[in-house]
Amino acid sequence: MKTRGVFAAAALVLLLAAPRFLERGTLNDIWNVAFAVILASAWNLLGGFAGQVSIGYSAFIGIGAYTTVLLSLAGWHPYATLPVSAFLSAAFSVIVGLPTFRLRGPYFTIATIGVSEAVRVVAAGVAFTGGSSGLRMPAGSFDFQRDYSAMVVLAVLVVALAAWIQASPFGQALRAIRQDIDAAEALGVHSTKYKVLVHALSAALVALAGSLFAINFQYISPNSVFDFRLSLSIVLMPIVGGLGTVAGPVLGALLFGYLQIKLLSSPALRDSYLFLYGGMLIAVMLFEPRGLLGLYRRVRGRITRSFSRPVPDAG
């Protein structure tokens, strides 16, 4: 635990010092990866730790981004809007969660597709989202240095929070829910309460990322924040990296951040991103449902085994 804390602090210092010796382009890439890390790790709290796969997370990015832009246009300081967007997103997650968490596993997943479709349709139809022409942040609210720092700090905090939750009794309760919800209930875990709580927490974190996204991009529209590619990669990053672990989503975010950069620079790849994402999902499910982290552990296990004397397998 202690070494992890040192590691997190070192990563934070390094990332915050990066603007002194790295170019703007590289910093932009780091910003993108940090954004991805927040989304993946926050989604993983519900989807990985508690095993409730939701495909409707773009709604929370949208709530965060729109809260920030609308309040900034009303004269608020952009960063003063962050608590409001976290709160609104958490509140929305509770409204969605209370009915849908009565459903289990895949039924919950299907219901979240329904919810996200409804949100997307409504967001495109109502006036305050600016419709398809979108909304712009007020002039003079842009400061890359500041926005970069905010994003990397949030990313490190979210990963640290995930590690802390995993080790805490709260995390154990979530794990129990994932493994066997009936057994967890029988042992006195109030599953609905825990699911709603962790959903709200991860929704609030995703909304914060959405707010920071809006502040840095200065322009949002229903198409940019409710983008299908975005909600797809939120689900794929933790799954490809390693569902229900702390390092897995970070690994997945690094991979997807890299892919994103490649995708933007190559038209041929951009046209086949669905193929790429779908193929990865199929490959992970068929060959290594624990993702890259599981693959790494398997390979490492095989190597250490081949170098050491045969010992009885301790499991």
Add this chain to the structure above:
Amino acid sequence: MNEIITVLVNSLLAAGLYATMSYGLAVIYGVMRIINLAHAGILMLGAYATLTLNSRLGMDPFLSLVVVIPVFFGFGVLLYLTMIRRLPRSSGGPSIESLLLLFGVWLVLQNLAYAIWTGDTQSILTRYTMKSVVLLGVRVGIPTVAVFSVSALSLVVLQLVLRRTYLGRAIRAVTQNRDAAMIAGVNADRISAAAFGIGTAFAASAGSMLATMYAFTPDFGRSFLLKSFCIIVLAGMESVAGVAAGAFVLALLENFVGGYTTLPTSFQDALSFTLLVLALVAFPQGLVGAFSRATQRWRRLGRA
């Protein structure tokens, strides 16, 4: 009064198609406890297959079903043998792995369609696309009537297959209790392959028929997936009649809202999603399940 008849006729006609596309999802769920998210992709691919047969060979969209149904049956069996079969079988409800795997298949199919047919909006025009007939004093398009007739026919054939043949009895047996069916000598693996083929063929034929009524893109099918899902949740997974009833309930609701309110069309889709969530929450065992439970309770009360 006239308006009510209009709503009823339109709902009935829509329900035929809804039942066909939902049965594709229901049979796969019933036999394997898998939610086929690739359903939407298969619907879309069926529409494009019909488009190609129509534009290249001049084949009538309804005649193209003769090609589409066997081809997609084979495709479904192939999907089962290469992928679905390799997944660990979950004991209770459907597993999240199968859902995500088929989600991946859906994405790949979508990309395939973009690569072959581009993202342009397509539609199929025939001599009778714009023609209409009067049924019970209601003017309805010929494609709608044709789609209903073919759907109704395929559901009748399906019902006969399920009741009269070994395959049908085996499918029903595995749906009711896989282990018991296997003890009784049913080859559940082979039945699963057949069920996946049948489900895929039904989805593709529904897609072919949808193509005669709607314009489509590779993104086509998502709202129909949710509709199908809503219907099988309403209907339960057991019977063809249940699926037909669920389809009628959804079609009635959509037509009623479309006919009596000024809700914009894009919000109408949100209606089936809302109904879906409400149905999932209120009747986890489906309307049919809720109904049979209610009648059982009634009988018990009568006896007491």
